[in-house]
Amino acid sequence: MKSATAITQVYGDGQKFVAVAVEYDTEIDTSKLSASSFKVEGRTVTKVYANSSAAMADQGTDGKYVIVELSPDDKSALLWGGVGSGGGAPGAAQPSASASGSISDSASDSASASASSEPSSSSSSPYVIPGPQVGSTGGPATIKAAKGTVTQAGTVTTSGGTGYSGGDAKVGTSKTVNLIVDDFQQFTYKAAKTGRSLPYNLYIPKDYDRTKSYPLVLFMHDASLITTTVRATLVQGLGAVCWASPEDQAKRPAFVLAPQYPEVVVGDDYKPTALFDTTVDLVKSLTGKYSIDTDRLYSTGQSMGAMMTLGLNIKYPDLFAASWVVAGQWPSAPAAPLAKKNLWVTVSQGDTKAYPGENAIMAVIEKAGTKVSRAVWDGQSSATEFAADVKAMAAKGTTVNYATFKKGSTLAGGLANAHGVEHNSTWPIAYTIEGIREWIFAQRKTN
Structure with missing residues (x-):
């Protein structure tokens, strides 16, 4: 293993760390790979295949990269962490519960709730959080870095038939590819x-x-x-x-x-x-x-x-x-x-x-x-x-x-x-x- 590149993808609820591309010094036989061939600390490996570039694919092909796909449902997959408050801005506050126990928000944004707001005294309708204050500003966003450590757990076979035995060899991600985001x-x-x-x-x-x-x-x-x-x-x-x-x-x-x-x-x-x-x-x-x-x-x-x-x-x-x-x-x-x-x-x-x-x-x-x-x-x-x-x-x-x-x-x-x-x-x-x-x-x- 020469290096590892983290791959991220954006979902409806934010950007997630979804794959690692492990680079080898020679072409790898994709037919000899399985999901048990690799481990990534703290993550669920769902699919493993070879590719000619550090990119995910629908189907593997012999190449110098092994793509280790990870479950986007892992708790640690989510990189997007929201926006902190700054300059008097409302932050990413959670919506408040009403006296009736139901939760709602303003169509403008639940995240802009005023800290001084009080729930309605009526228990017949849900409390609606006030909308954002025009002109208020926000602090920097929290976006975690996509970092992972990969272990080759099983034998990896080159297209020429040479076997690289699995063991304790590990490699950490040193680069990141943000799918679509990097194209802006x-x-x-x-x-x-x-x-x-x-x-x-x-x-x-x-x-x-x-x-x-x-x-x-x-x-x-x-x-x-x-x-x-x-x-x-x-x-x-x-x-x-x-x-x-x-x-x-x-x-x-x-x-x-x-x-x-x-x-x-x-x-x-x-x-x-x-x-x-x-x-x-x-x-x-x-x-x-x-x-x-x-x-x-x-x-x-x-x-x-x-x-x-x-x-x-x-x-x-x-x-x-x-x-x-x-x-x-x-x-x-x-x-x-x-x-x-x-x-x-x-x-x-x-x-x-x-x-x-x-x-x-x-x-x-x-x-x-x-x-x-x-x-x-x-x-x-x-x-x-x-x-x-x-x-x-x-x-x-x-x-x-x-x-x-x-x-x-x-x-x-x-x-x-x-x-x-x-x-x-x-x-x-x-x-x-x-x-x-x-x-x-x-x-x-x-x-």
Whole structure:
């Protein structure tokens, strides 16, 4: 064994350490390997095979690397640890229980609970944590390093037939490959109008060709992620990285923009800071710098980011061709412009603010004469079942699709960062649904 490289992957509840690539001095016979050939301290080995590069694969092939896959369900697999408070910001506080024992949160964010808040004296309804304070800031994010020690427990055979005996030989990981996350670049945009700076992550399609035109999708994170750690939005969950996966990019090459907000941009008073409009300025600046099709600009976001998605579509109705709103709401009174937009809205029925908020918006949209397709989904559906659900809704041909998760169904999976709250448990599931991404990219802005 020459060296070992840790491999990480982002899941709905955050980035996890999922494999080790062990480098040998010669090509290894993959057919002679098994899961018992290697051990990784404190981890469950699920699969072992050889490869020609330090990368996971569906099937092994003879090569100088042995890939030791690890269970993402191991407690020590999770690297994402959340954001600490800073500058008076709300941190990653747990939601509070009501007098009735039920737990809820603001559709803006449970993580922004005020320490001085008291539960309601009424035991008939769940206590709702106040939303984030606009302008509050967050401290650095906690992201553990992917470290592991590998032991070759059994004999490893080279493709030439030489056997390397197992024993006590160990090697620690010295490098890390962060799948998809490493494909994003980090920049800072400074708005000419306000002088405000906005850090952001940008995925540029591989083999980018200036003679071609590409769509761009904007992802905006929730208020628990207010931090100075620019790559935090890439490792907290799937909202940004799902669009940049090799599988998605092979079908739908696109730019992916993921700002990292250093402050809470919008809260429950719906009066955003200057970074609300700065986000639009950033999008427009990128369309001038790269070959981006302004008829194929898309927006999406979770919680605070979902609120921003709705608010931006109302204030800038001609900007985005389609939007995906995940667990957020906006006042219904000014929502009429949404009736002319291509929207897919996903929310949990147990979300005490986003669900009634979206119901009110749908009523406004329908009053304006736009038909809304509605469906109730099981949050524990398989990928195949979700694909069928999306296909059934898309077949109706409506411009507004409203898919709600059955109450309680998003909590059954025990997501690490959901804190037992149906608001927070919505987006780890929603962004796994590939068919909605396909529907979003099928939309075009009509002039």
